[in-house]
Amino acid sequence: MFRLIYERMSRANDGYSRFMERIANVDTFGSLIFSICLFGACWAFAWYAHIIGPWVDSVMGWGPHDIDSMGKISWRRMWSTSICLPGILVSIALYVRNRRKRRN
Numbered sequence: 001m002f003r004l005i006y007e008r009m010s011r012a013n014d015g016y017s018r019f020m021e022r023i024a025n026v027d028t029f030g031s032l033i034f035s036i037c038l039f040g041a042c043w044a045f046a047w048y049a050h051i052i053g054p055w056v057d058s059v060m061g062w063g064p065h066d067i068d069s070m071g072k073i074s075w076r077r078m079w080s081t082s083i084c085l086p087g088i089l090v091s092i093a094l095y096v097r098n099r100r101k102r103r104n
Contacts, residue, residue, distance in 0.1 A: 046080030
């Protein structure tokens with residue numbers, strides 16, 4: 001039984017590895033759109049965390065949520081941009097590089 005579970009987990013891991021390799025390669029327009037959407041969603045979630053956090057707390061019934069200060073909001077926005085923007089730019093650069101390689 002454990003061997004069967006191990007084999008299924010190994011196949012799932014192999015499939016995930018192939019998927020991530022294909023997406024991280026950014027050689028197709030679809031993978032470029034996927035990576036931009038992924039980094040953009042992470043950036044938007046971090047950028048608007050002061051709005052999303054209290055909303056999730058109220059929906060889940062986790063209790064009151066303190067309002068973030070303007071300083072905390074600006075620091076969070078700075079860090080979200082500094083973490084996610086390079087990923088978006090690198091994805092675009094990899095796509096352009098791979099397209100030029102394929103053309104030559």
